[in-house]
Amino acid sequence: MAVKGNQSPDVFHRELGKIMWNDCGMARTESSLKRALEEIPKLRESFWNEVRVPGEVDELNPTLEKALRVADFLEFSQLVCQDALERQESCGGHFRQEYQTEDGEAKRDDANFCHVAAWEHQGEGQKPKRHQEELEFKEIALAQRSYK
């Protein structure tokens, strides 16, 4: 609320939405994700310099509620892109265009990415730490799924 810029939180939310839709949508590439990772910190900086939240802190303040959410989104979207960049395979809703079969299907890399990843916050401006939990399949063998 101390920023006193002249843009509503919605303006930044829409801008972030465009970045995520274009560069971290259903189909993403190394270059689009890297571009998003350059754009998001810039947008975050302009948010913290140009946002305006009128009203009071101790009264109902929908603009403040929105601003707090957008501030979270501006951090979380960066992590989403970071995670998508690290996972160099296509899997489920994560389709990296570099990793596809000849007929355009998602191509997994079970040798390197048969795990779930969790990111640990390391402080503001620090790269978060990636933790891995291996996926072990005992009853069934891993196979490529076909939706055709």
Next chain:
Amino acid sequence: MSALRNYTLRVWRQKNPKDKGAFAKYKATNISPDMSLLEMLDVINDRLIHDGKEPIAFESDCREGICGACSIVINGIPHGKERGTTACQLHMRHFASGETITLEPWRAKAFPMVKDLVVDRDAFERIQQAGGYVSVNTGSAPDAHSILVHKDDSDKAFDAAACIGCGACVAACKNASASLFVAAKISQLAHLPQGDPERKNRAKSMIMQMDKEGFGSCANTLECEAVCPKEISTRVIAEMNWEFIRASVD
């Protein structure tokens, strides 16, 4: 794209419950007729913030007519003049360019003012908590056909269950009666075998809570039915009265 339109808005502004409040006028220029009324308010609020002014507080959530959050009296009618729709489903194409549109909050003693177009509707929650539920063991889902319900009953229960608890019925009523809302909740469960064990207690407790909250009595004006975005029939009020008598005699 259709031609953009211009409107004059007359909006109730009240900073907090202690503030006296007054109407303020705003120019709404270059508004797409494809916008909903709430999207138009989003645009106005963006412009107000840009000019360093405080935006108009209003409530919304789903913006597809099922959550019951939006609550604006538009030109004197809760949710506006279009039948069977909520404020979020009302599009600007229904207003002629140049028109003055008056926006007010729900007004009722039992809905205390919060700010601008936002009132506190917790009274509805407390009425629900007084009996608008079925106490069941939720351990496992029963087979769908294990409790048989007649089609007529399931239809009636479903019609009543369409209530989204927005409070337009209260806002439209000259007595600020919550009868349509409370009756919809009681009727919905009275038609189902699952609601039967707690039927009597439910009718008594919910009606007692309704009175305690300070809502007025029903005078059968039927304004509630006319403005209800889910077009709940006042038939349910007759059912509520019957449920109350039934609960009282034995």
